[in-house]
Amino acid sequence: MTTTLATGSKCSRHHAAFTLLELGIVVMIMAVLIVLAAPSFVRSYRSMLLSETGRTFGTTCQLARLNAVFNHRTALLHLDMARQSYWITQTNTNTETDSEPVTLKSVQLDPRILLVSARQEFSSNPDEGGSSLQISFYPNGTCDGAEIQFRSRDEANALTMHLDPMTAGATP
Numbered sequence: 645m646t647t648t649l650a651t652g653s654k655c656s657r658h659h660a661a662f663t664l665l666e667l668g669i670v671v672m673i674m675a676v677l678i679v680l681a682a683p684s685f686v687r688s689y690r691s692m693l694l695s696e697t698g699r700t701f702g703t704t705c706q707l708a709r710l711n712a713v714f715n716h717r718t719a720l721l722h723l724d725m726a727r728q729s730y731w732i733t734q735t736n737t738n739t740e741t742d743s744e745p746v747t748l749k750s751v752q753l754d755p756r757i758l759l760v761s762a763r764q765e766f767s768s769n770p771d772e773g774g775s776s777l778q779i780s781f782y783p784n785g786t787c788d789g790a791e792i793q794f795r796s797r798d799e800a801n802a803l804t805m806h807l808d809p810m811t812a813g814a815t816p
Contacts (some may be wrong), residue, residue: 690756690796694803697757697794701730701805702814705787707749708732709812712781719748721779723762723792728753756797765789765809779807787812 705721711734712719719734729752733745753759762777781787789809795802805814 687800690798691801693754693756694794694796694801697753698803698805698814698816700751701792701794704730704732704749704751705781705807705812705814708779708781709785709787711748712783713785716783718783719781720745721781723759723777723779725759725762725775728759730759753794758795758797760793760795760802762790762792765791765806781812785812786810 708719708721711717711732715734717734719732721730721732723730729750731750732748734748735745736743764777764779777790779788779790786809787807790807792805792807792814793802794805803816805816807814
């Protein structure tokens with residue numbers, strides 16, 4: 645349709661729009677980009693889960709150390725590969741033989757992360773590293789040295805945490 649403007653010139657109405665073919669091509673390009681980028685996002689997400697597990701383990705070790713120093717009593721970090729969890733216990737009294745231990749913190753691992761192994765570093769017992777381990781945190785701020793390994797369930801990534809006996813700090 646052609647219309648005449650007030651100035652006497654003629655103009656035609658043409659609506660600018662995308663055709664169905666153009667929209668289809670754009671959608672296909674976006675789908676290809678998503679398919680190419682998805683594996684990278686999955687790897688990044690799994691790596692992030694493993695890093696978060698390491699940070700949680702490190703802060704749990706610091707909590708055990710601080711409770712041992714503050715309360716002047718040994719705190720125990722229990723690692724259980726069968727239950728895929730770890731927790732801190734400490735006795736309620738200074739005598740340590742009279743009372744039941746109190747659980748200070750318990751951590752259940754994400755189902756996508758496995759607690760693969762745990763062993764004391766300076767143990768004379770070659771049988772260490774079974775399905776469970778206890779690590780002692782002492783009132784003087786030290787602990788039993790240990791090496792704990794976490795792995796993603798798809799076995800693509802692994803993280804080994806070292807527990808320093810002098811500083812009681814857990815580092816990858």
